[in-house]
Amino acid sequence: MEQRMTLCNLSIEMGARGGMVAPDQTTFDYLRGREFAPSGKEWDEAVAYWRTLPSDDDAVYDCEVRFDAADIEPRVTYGTNPGMGIGISEPVPLAPDDAAARLSFEKALAYMGFCQGESLEGQKVDYVFLGSCTNGRIEDFRAFASYVKGRRKHSDVTAWLVPGSWKVRRQIAEEGLDKVLEEAGFEIRQPGCSACLAMNDDKVPAGCLSVSTSNRNFEGRQGPGARTVLAGPFVAAAAAIHGVITDPRKS
Structure with a gap:
């Protein structure tokens, strides 16, 4: 999660208006049990809603650029x-x-x-x-x-x-x-x-x-x-x- 936050922070340096990473299990594990995170039934409802936020599989973008981190020294x-x-x-x-x-x-x-x-x-x-x-x-x-x-x-x-x-x-x-x-x-x-x-x-x-x-x-x-x-x-x-x-x- 820390690395994702840095990516979002620095996406502006590549010309982005903002940076986002879709929530997934890594996100939920990071948030679970934290001081201001919901708990019990409210937690289940929150996770269910968060799972709807990622882009659809058939979403179309103006441009897609892919980087393999293994290739970056x-x-x-x-x-x-x-x-x-x-x-x-x-x-x-x-x-x-x-x-x-x-x-x-x-x-x-x-x-x-x-x-x-x-x-x-x-x-x-x-x-x-x-x-x-x-x-x-x-x-x-x-x-x-x-x-x-x-x-x-x-x-x-x-x-x-x-x-x-x-x-x-x-x-x-x-x-x-x-x-x-x-x-x-x-x-x-x-x-x-x-x-x-x-x-x-x-x-x-x-x-x-x-x-x-x-x-x-x-x-x-x-x-x-x-x-x-x-x-x-x-x-x-x-x-x-x-x-x-x-x-x-x-x-």
Whole structure:
């Protein structure tokens, strides 16, 4: 369910007006017994109604696009919007032919300090941020902890690990993930927005490179002059351990 929420959150980045996932048994299992969920007869009636919501089997759409997640390698951004993303093994692309698009592209690269054709793997990392409403869920902390277990945080990296809610913070403790993270040299901060949008003192200094699991990377998002590379929790974990942007599949 957490992954579905992230998909819906980020569908807007692909040009959608909104994102939806039809309710199914996974949805019902997730909702059953929660504080504000109906119970008893009301629960049965709610589920019966929810089962009517998915599109009909013969529904027709203007366009259908299918992606196989197995074909998508870890993604990172090289520019200043979430659309400027590449597979972690791919080089920064060449400038587009369109004059206006090229101007925006070159401005973004100048801000980030990257060059056309350059690889992001091996780029020195100063900060790592695990958090936000998009990737501060319990699944993200499980993923991060599974990678760093038995390793140590790189001494040159400042890492901010921020649960998306107090409920997630409690789950982290209940599952013992906090112990795993502490042994690897990480500290869990209080739940909130934190470095997702440079709240309070959680700002990345100008010029420093941050690998962030947030969903925005425009100029100054994590602090005036801060450079943000968006990535998933595994890539963030690998960066925190190795001190450079690293493909987690290789290490």
